[in-house]
Amino acid sequence: MSSSASGSSTSTALLTDHYELTMLASALRDGTAERECVFEVFARRLPAGRRYGVVAGTQRILDAIADFRFTDAELAQLEQTAVVDSATLDWLADYRFTGDIDGYPEGELYFPGSPVLTVRGTFAESVLLETLVLSILNYDSAVASAAARMSAAANGRPIIEMGGRRAHEYAAVAAARAAYLAGFATTSNLEAGRRYGIPTRGTVAHAFILLHDTEEAAFRAQIEKMGTDTTLLVDTYDITRGIETAVRVAGPELGAIRIDSGDLGVLARQAREQLDALGAKDTRIVVSGDLDEHAIAALRAEPVDAYGVGTSVVTGSGAPTAGMVYKLVEVNGRPVAKRSEHKASRGGRKAALRRHKPTGTALEEIVYPVNNPPEPEEHDKQLQIPLMRAGQPVDDLPTLEDARQRLRHGLVSLPWEGLKLSSGDPAIPTTFL
Amino acid sequence: MSSSASGSSTSTALLTDHYELTMLASALRDGTAERECVFEVFARRLPAGRRYGVVAGTQRILDAIADFRFTDAELAQLEQTAVVDSATLDWLADYRFTGDIDGYPEGELYFPGSPVLTVRGTFAESVLLETLVLSILNYDSAVASAAARMSAAANGRPIIEMGGRRAHEYAAVAAARAAYLAGFATTSNLEAGRRYGIPTRGTVAHAFILLHDTEEAAFRAQIEKMGTDTTLLVDTYDITRGIETAVRVAGPELGAIRIDSGDLGVLARQAREQLDALGAKDTRIVVSGDLDEHAIAALRAEPVDAYGVGTSVVTGSGAPTAGMVYKLVEVNGRPVAKRSEHKASRGGRKAALRRHKPTGTALEEIVYPVNNPPEPEEHDKQLQIPLMRAGQPVDDLPTLEDARQRLRHGLVSLPWEGLKLSSGDPAIPTTFL
Numbered sequence: 001m002s003s004s005a006s007g008s009s010t011s012t013a014l015l016t017d018h019y020e021l022t023m024l025a026s027a028l029r030d031g032t033a034e035r036e037c038v039f040e041v042f043a044r045r046l047p048a049g050r051r052y053g054v055v056a057g058t059q060r061i062l063d064a065i066a067d068f069r070f071t072d073a074e075l076a077q078l079e080q081t082a083v084v085d086s087a088t089l090d091w092l093a094d095y096r097f098t099g100d101i102d103g104y105p106e107g108e109l110y111f112p113g114s115p116v117l118t119v120r121g122t123f124a125e126s127v128l129l130e131t132l133v134l135s136i137l138n139y140d141s142a143v144a145s146a147a148a149r150m151s152a153a154a155n156g157r158p159i160i161e162m163g164g165r166r167a168h169e170y171a172a173v174a175a176a177r178a179a180y181l182a183g184f185a186t187t188s189n190l191e192a193g194r195r196y197g198i199p200t201r202g203t204v205a206h207a208f209i210l211l212h213d214t215e216e217a218a219f220r221a222q223i224e225k226m227g228t229d230t231t232l233l234v235d236t237y238d239i240t241r242g243i244e245t246a247v248r249v250a251g252p253e254l255g256a257i258r259i260d261s262g263d264l265g266v267l268a269r270q271a272r273e274q275l276d277a278l279g280a281k282d283t284r285i286v287v288s289g290d291l292d293e294h295a296i297a298a299l300r301a302e303p304v305d306a307y308g309v310g311t312s313v314v315t316g317s318g319a320p321t322a323g324m325v326y327k328l329v330e331v332n333g334r335p336v337a338k339r340s341e342h343k344a345s346r347g348g349r350k351a352a353l354r355r356h357k358p359t360g361t362a363l364e365e366i367v368y369p370v371n372n373p374p375e376p377e378e379h380d381k382q383l384q385i386p387l388m389r390a391g392q393p394v395d396d397l398p399t400l401e402d403a404r405q406r407l408r409h410g411l412v413s414l415p416w417e418g419l420k421l422s423s424g425d426p427a428i429p430t431t432f433l
Numbered sequence: 434m435s436s437s438a439s440g441s442s443t444s445t446a447l448l449t450d451h452y453e454l455t456m457l458a459s460a461l462r463d464g465t466a467e468r469e470c471v472f473e474v475f476a477r478r479l480p481a482g483r484r485y486g487v488v489a490g491t492q493r494i495l496d497a498i499a500d501f502r503f504t505d506a507e508l509a510q511l512e513q514t515a516v517v518d519s520a521t522l523d524w525l526a527d528y529r530f531t532g533d534i535d536g537y538p539e540g541e542l543y544f545p546g547s548p549v550l551t552v553r554g555t556f557a558e559s560v561l562l563e564t565l566v567l568s569i570l571n572y573d574s575a576v577a578s579a580a581a582r583m584s585a586a587a588n589g590r591p592i593i594e595m596g597g598r599r600a601h602e603y604a605a606v607a608a609a610r611a612a613y614l615a616g617f618a619t620t621s622n623l624e625a626g627r628r629y630g631i632p633t634r635g636t637v638a639h640a641f642i643l644l645h646d647t648e649e650a651a652f653r654a655q656i657e658k659m660g661t662d663t664t665l666l667v668d669t670y671d672i673t674r675g676i677e678t679a680v681r682v683a684g685p686e687l688g689a690i691r692i693d694s695g696d697l698g699v700l701a702r703q704a705r706e707q708l709d710a711l712g713a714k715d716t717r718i719v720v721s722g723d724l725d726e727h728a729i730a731a732l733r734a735e736p737v738d739a740y741g742v743g744t745s746v747v748t749g750s751g752a753p754t755a756g757m758v759y760k761l762v763e764v765n766g767r768p769v770a771k772r773s774e775h776k777a778s779r780g781g782r783k784a785a786l787r788r789h790k791p792t793g794t795a796l797e798e799i800v801y802p803v804n805n806p807p808e809p810e811e812h813d814k815q816l817q818i819p820l821m822r823a824g825q826p827v828d829d830l831p832t833l834e835d836a837r838q839r840l841r842h843g844l845v846s847l848p849w850e851g852l853k854l855s856s857g858d859p860a861i862p863t864t865f866l
Contacts, residue, residue: 009785011603014623014624014626014627015602015603015605015606015622015623015624016622016623016624017595017597017598017621017622017623017635018622018626018633018634018635019621019635019636019637019638020622020638021623021635022635022636022637022642022658022659023637023638023641025658026641026654026655026657026658026659027641027644027654029654029657029658030650030653030654030657031652032644032645034676035490035644037644039640042686051679055757063843064602074627077623078623081626081633083633085658091599094441100756123644125642127638127640127641130470130598130638130851131597131605131638132602134598134599135597135598135599135600135601135602135605136601136602138598138599138600139444139600139601139602139604163451164448164449164450164564165450165563165567165568165569165571165756166568166569166571166574166754167563167566167568167571167572167601167604168573168600168601168603168604168607169448169497169565169568169569169603170448170603170604171572171600171603171604172448172564172568172600173448173600174601186448188451189449189450189451190447190448190449190450190451190454190510190511190516191448191449192446193510193514194447194507194510200451200516202450202451202453202454203452203455204452204455204459205452205453205456205457205560206561206562206760206761206771207456207472207556207563207710208456208459208460209558209598210770210771211460211465211468211470211556211568211761211764211769212465212763217463218465221459221460221461221462221463221465221788224459224462224463225455225458225459225462225463225511226455226459230670235771236771236772237771238772265581273711311754311756315516315753315754316753320748320749320753321599321600321744321747323599323744326484327639327640328639328640328643328644331458331643331644336644337641337643338643338669338670338671339669339671344440351556390846399814406771414654415481416687420658427668432614
């Protein structure tokens with residue numbers, strides 16, 4: 001019981017939809033399971049008003065595929081619940097993905113129709129990955145896309161991700177990673193520190209102040225333990241008195257104060273004046289409390305040194321999923337596409353490049369049949385890279401730091417309208433050849 | 434690497450915020466760590482326009498607390514990253530929660546200020562659980578609250594949860610549980626089937642149709658494997674021809690068709706007429722595709738037999754977190770509360786009852802100091818139950834089926850305005866004594 005509660009099965013194979021397995025069973029029976037297929041992951045559109053999306057989760061997908069194996073425990077479950085027949089169980093017992101995957105590297109921008117990931121293999125081995133691949137890409141990209149807007153709004157000031165409590169306990173870990181990928185400086189999430197090496201930060205909550213008989217006693221306790229270069233939380237009772245007490249206890253060497261409530265712009269200005277008057281000119285001001293990209297931008301002119309962001313980033317700031325889909329586009333070399341009028345999709349394996357002006361500004365996303373590329377131009381950038389070959393991750397995959405750098409470069413390349421926080425169209429058009 | 438990617442650490446202890454541990458370190462040093470504390474979990478408000486919330490996640494919290502242990506792996510990580518000192522590491526090595534927890538049972542309704550969970554123990558042992566408790570309650574309750582509105586809108590017609598691909602891969606499992614708790618009939622998520630015994634369902638995606646040379650070949654393959662009591666997906670090419678082919682291949686005994694795109698109301702009516710004309714009078718119609726509670730309600734008059742719901746339920750249908758907080762309200766028997774003007778909170782350990790009319794209709798949520806209850810009235814219902822004593826779950830905790838039943842009863846007890854899908858005030862007021 002407790003192992004299941006904490007998500008501790010080492011197999012990821014049941015993190016999928018029932019129908020992936022019933023499709024497999026039917027396809028094994030009629031022989032279509034071994035047809036060579038191409039599946040493409042893309043977003044039909046960006047979340048309403050967004051001007052770009054940010055790819056995140058690719059490395060987590062590669063890790064999760066390595067664990068996508070049907071051990072005795074998974075097979076027993078499928079047998080007991082009669083999801084599939086015994087022939088399918090036998091096939092699953094030997095399953096491992098042996099195909100190829102290409103995709104946009106993490107930190108790359110994407111737009112409507114961008115082929116963010118391309119999975120090639122037999123129908124059987126590829127269809128099984130649909131749900132897991134989408135879960136990871138859709139959540140991580142939703143968080144990274146929101147976080148990138150916040151990072152841009154913060155304009156170089158550091159942001160700490162502290163939203164784990166407002167997301168599923170494991171989603172919180174992925175969110176910390178995606179936010180860091182998109183330019184956040186640190187996270188409060190310790191598991192994200194362990195898994196991904198992201199720097200973690202934290203000092204105290206209001207509970208710590210309330211635990212003590214006085215605010216001063218709490219400040220003294222914190223400073224004795226953590227030194228004067230810590231962040232004192234000054235808004236439990238009265239902020240002006242809190243700051244006065246903080247500087248009296250810590251001295252003008254106090255590292256930072258944090259304000260977590262109220263009109264943060266007004267309070268930051270008052271706090272800066274008060275700190276300066278008390279000689280604490282180098283004491284930083286950290287603000288938090290329901291911040292999103294718009295609130296961060298609104299504080300740009302205020303004397304704020306760092307932001308703490310929670311709810312809005314882990315929930316994608318109004319767009320909690322990237323809405324990507326995993327579509328079959330080719331069978332045995334033949335393009336296929338759903339043809340009902342309402343959800344048209346384009347058949348055939350595709351690649352993509354981004355065309356730029358000589359100045360480096362992005363002009364358009366060109367999505368083309370992989371065997372029929374457009375005439376190359378000087379400032380084209382190919383967007384997909386190899387990620388997996390014959391079921392094994394390729395060597396020298398980009399790191400999390402690479403992804404951070406890639407995104408910084410990508411954002412600089414957008415036309416200036418593309419960085420506006422207001423609602424609008426995608427920053428560049430997508431052209432389908 | 435692969436183990437961390439799949440969330441397979443058996444300890445939940447690092448699914449927390451850095452500051453929980455730095456608070457602990459400071460409090461251990463100054464002796465306040467052993468003060469007896471009461472922490473209360475509540476939502477300051479419901480998501481905008483919502484009329485009630487649904488508690489979910491409590492059982493997952495109890496399971497996660499059992500795994501909240503600092504093994505050598507967690508201690509090594511904390512030591513390497515210098516999060517805490519060696520005295521704190523020693524204390525953590527022996528940590529297990531030994532306190533008491535009371536709370537609203539799963540499936541209970543909640544309103545602004547309802548004391549959904551009360552954690553009692555020393556500061557040290559209780560503060561460490563803050564982040565994990567909130568992550569679980571906030572996500573699971575967000576999903577259950579949205580799902581309950583959808584269940585009410587479906588008015589007895591079954592809903593299958595199929596949104597796993599639009600949520601983090603482990604959040605998807607919790608979402609399936611929360612949706613089932615709130616009245617959904619089944620889920621597509623196989624891991625939710627394994628962990629929680631929820632019935633799983635699924636047939637095929639469009640990829641299965643496209644894999645085959647013709648729609649007819651795909652239908653034949655599916656029926657050979659799964660029998661005629663299956664659900665054929667008829668909207669890959671032309672829906673009218675798809676239905677014609679489906680009945681030709683399966684006969685009038687065909688179990689169901691599914692339509693996943695287009696104007697579902699119009700298409701369902703046309704499909705019903707066509708099926709009836711073909712003699713397939715008992716063939717059910719399943720619809721899916723971006724459904725939320727409003728779209729479900731709009732289909733109430735149409736010949737729809739079941740709904741598939743994805744994105745909207747796993748993302749809380751516009752409210753992806755319940756926004757609950759974990760606040761210190763009592764220290765050594767003394768009420769405490771943050772007093773800055775902007776986020777007032779009420780001190781002291783509290784309990785809650787729901788007052789009803791003799792007809793059974795709920796009148797108000799009364800939140801009162803636990804030692805000073807109001808005069809009892811005949812139709813009062815106490816809302817908190819014991820969940821954990823001395824760190825052990827109590828016997829005979831409510832089951833998932835109990836939670837489903839509790840919610841059904843709870844919704845019936847609301848004033849009729851409380852069940853409206855439109856935006857409004859909480860269905861009943863909260864009175865603080």
